[in-house]
Amino acid sequence: MTLSKDLIVLDLEIARSPKECRFCGNLRAAHHMLSGGLLCPRDDTSVEGSTYTELGWHDKAALGLSIGGYYSFLSDRIIWFCLATLAETVQRFVRDQPLLVSFNGKAFDFAVMRAVLLASADAAVIAQTGIADHAEPIGPSPMLIPIRTSVSEGPYIVPTPVLLRNPDGVEEKPGVVNTHGYHGLCDAFKTQCTQSFDLLESVWLADPGSKHTGGLNTLRMLCQTNSLPYDSPDAGATVPALWQDGEFSRVLNHCADDIYMTRNLCQHIMATGTITRSNGAIVQVERPPGLLAWWLEWVSGRHGL
Ligand SMILES: [Zn+2]
Numbered sequence: 197m198t199l200s201k202d203l204i205v206l207d208l209e210i211a212r213s214p215k216e217c218r219f220c221g222n223l224r225a226a227h228h229m230l231s232g233g234l235l236c237p238r239d240d241t242s243v244e245g246s247t248y249t250e251l252g253w254h255d256k257a258a259l260g261l262s263i264g265g266y267y268s269f270l271s272d273r274i275i276w277f278c279l280a281t282l283a284e285t286v287q288r289f290v291r292d293q294p295l296l297v298s299f300n301g302k303a304f305d306f307a308v309m310r311a312v313l314l315a316s317a318d319a320a321v322i323a324q325t326g327i328a329d330h331a332e333p334i335g336p337s338p339m340l341i342p343i344r345t346s347v348s349e350g351p352y353i354v355p356t357p358v359l360l361r362n363p364d365g366v367e368e369k370p371g372v373v374n375t376h377g378y379h380g381l382c383d384a385f386k387t388q389c390t391q392s393f394d395l396l397e398s399v400w401l402a403d404p405g406s407k408h409t410g411g412l413n414t415l416r417m418l419c420q421t422n423s424l425p426y427d428s429p430d431a432g433a434t435v436p437a438l439w440q441d442g443e444f445s446r447v448l449n450h451c452a453d454d455i456y457m458t459r460n461l462c463q464h465i466m467a468t469g470t471i472t473r474s475n476g477a478i479v480q481v482e483r484p485p486g487l488l489a490w491w492l493e494w495v496s497g498r499h500g501l
Pocket residue numbers: 217218219220221222227235236237246247248249
């Protein structure tokens with residue numbers, strides 16, 4: 197095998213449900229109806245007087261990261277990452293430039309990674325310097341400090357990430373990482389993400405008429421209709437609650453299932469260039485040339501051709 201780059205398939209789980217209250221972390225039903233609105237139930241001065249405010253999908257930094265993982269074709273295993281290892285994971289991606297594959301990663305997973313990394317870096321800078329919007333290199337810090345800088349971050353702590361420390365190879369790309377700290381790192385990662393292969397996006401492009409058909413384009417449904425293994429009905433909405441309840445193994449298994457389903461669907465698309473829809477129609481899916489070249493080299497290497 198002479199492949200110099202890896203092909204990785206990434207998925208992550210968020211730490212908070214979009215249905216949670218931004219201030220107290222409880223669902224709507226746990227709030228007390230008063231004339232001024234739905235009052236937060238928590239006996240906590242930091243949320244005193246606050247009313248139910250749905251977190252929603254937009255604030256990706258607030259949704260947070262519980263666990264993420266990616267399948268590496270070259271090492272044939274899943275590699276996990278969390279808040280403490282998010283920075284070094286993104287650094288490794290920017291340094292090694294693997295081909296990235298996801299299911300809705302452009303709009304969600306990769307965006308969550310960048311938002312959480314920037315938010316935790318900014319929180320770390322505020323904690324260390326008292327100055328917000330610090331865009332210069334932060335410098336090495338060996339500490340992982342649980343901190344909570346404001347009520348708006350909700351009831352969950354934001355640990356200080358492992359800060360940038362000139363990892364091997366970064367110097368080969370002057371200006372990408374070291375001169376701009378986390379913001380430069382996230383800019384470089386964003387560029388990489390825009391070039392990634394997003395399976396959901398590719399299905400939408402191949403079959404635009406079905407984009408808004410409910411249930412048709414879930415990862416499980418696509419695996420099912422293409423005769424690929426799929427797990428039990430979608431439990432994605434309950435994952436943040438499982439994480440908060442300490443049921444970490446269930447969250448890891450759910451994330452691993454999604455990673456393997458995404459990998460299998462990617463392999464199916466690379467091998468056939470098609471997707472079968474639930475009505476039996478087979479539609480052509482555009483395969484990125486760089487990824488297709490990688491795939492052909494991978495397959496020929498595996499079969500000793
Ligand atoms: Zn509340």
